[in-house]
Amino acid sequence: MSEIPIRNYSEILSRLKNSLEGAGKWVHVGDVTGSTSSHPIEKIVFGEGNEKRVLISAGIHGDEPAGVETICSFIERKECQKFLQDWEMTVVPCINPFGYESNTRSNHEDMDLNRKFKTPSPPIEVALAQKLFISPFDLTIELHEDVDSSGYYFFHSSLDDVQSALIPAILNNVKTVMPINLDSEIDGMSASEGVIERSGLDEDMDWWPMAFYSLSKGTRTCLTLETATRFPMQTRVTAHLKAIETALDFFDKK
Template structure:
């Protein structure tokens, strides 16, 4: 077998090390068999017993060729960047929803399915079902970490019930501007965008398929953000941008 572009075992080792050091369980939601190995779908809950009022889900790696989200979650944990937010937030993480795609460096999983198109109908995908199970108890906020190879800058899909002025997505973009350029196209993915913020998204009923963000919104999440870096910049910069987005979303919710 030709070597795979990436090794999920490295991510698994990092998360296991964190889990052991901090005594925070690393939960296996499901397993898939691909490339002659078994790959787990992983979840961490940092403070499930906390009385903190708000709940956030941060996920990465649903598209396997977008590694910055996975790296961001590892660094968020390893550097304990969550510490200032534990008082107000119960924090759940799905570090890599598509481990087979991550290893192969492909958007789709080992069955050639785009997992982020399969949240409306019965997907029969372990990865999607694992995420749906986690979303059953509604979150106040979901942050999905993506990358877009067609983009020259950062941008955000924002779907929310709460409204604020300026929108929370705008506050995130303002903070990211000094780290990475913002994608200022008037249309992104064929949807009108305003200086990197896409808010005019369709309602769930209008869509034949749902990404994870629309599923979480549909079942009661107040705010769901899909955060997109550009992979044209270095990994360090992309991770810094995603970490800044998490920081602003949690501190200014």
């Protein structure tokens, strides 16, 4: 693909670098190289060594910039710092930089990366994302947005039910900013009060999204958060921030 870039990934990295002020460890994960350009994949680790571990990622679908913007806000506004007593936080601002720059869901090879986590030889972006799972996370949060949705919803996958208090807490806090999508079916999947339960790892599935790979690596709870694109960017970002902060506040390590 050779779309003309409409967004600049290096600007995102500069914003994040400029806002760190010594906090957080910047780690180069690897490079995504296409025929005409190459993009670094970076992660930032805050509170290294803390007991609870969370991975927050965005931009696996390039045409969903609200997640990337949420990560910038989370770090620029120092919102992340109040959680660093308890959490080691790994943040990946954008998994699919080519898609982000060209505003395409897929990468430069026209692959939907969030369908490739069970593929034996995955695309480089997925291979780099898989490298993040060196040791198990307690919680992984993936940030998405949905152009068709009337409101906020999320996928919840957990290997235990200890974190069930998370679900109403997130919904209650998010709905102060954006309505919840209350449809009984969202994107062809059965939903209840804005939540699509994927109760565990589906070994029989032909393909895995990142959340299933995450479960397979020992993550206890995965949240795939979907903000609704029909709302202004700032509202989409605020809704995501509410959900992230609620999850970090409520998560109770067992």
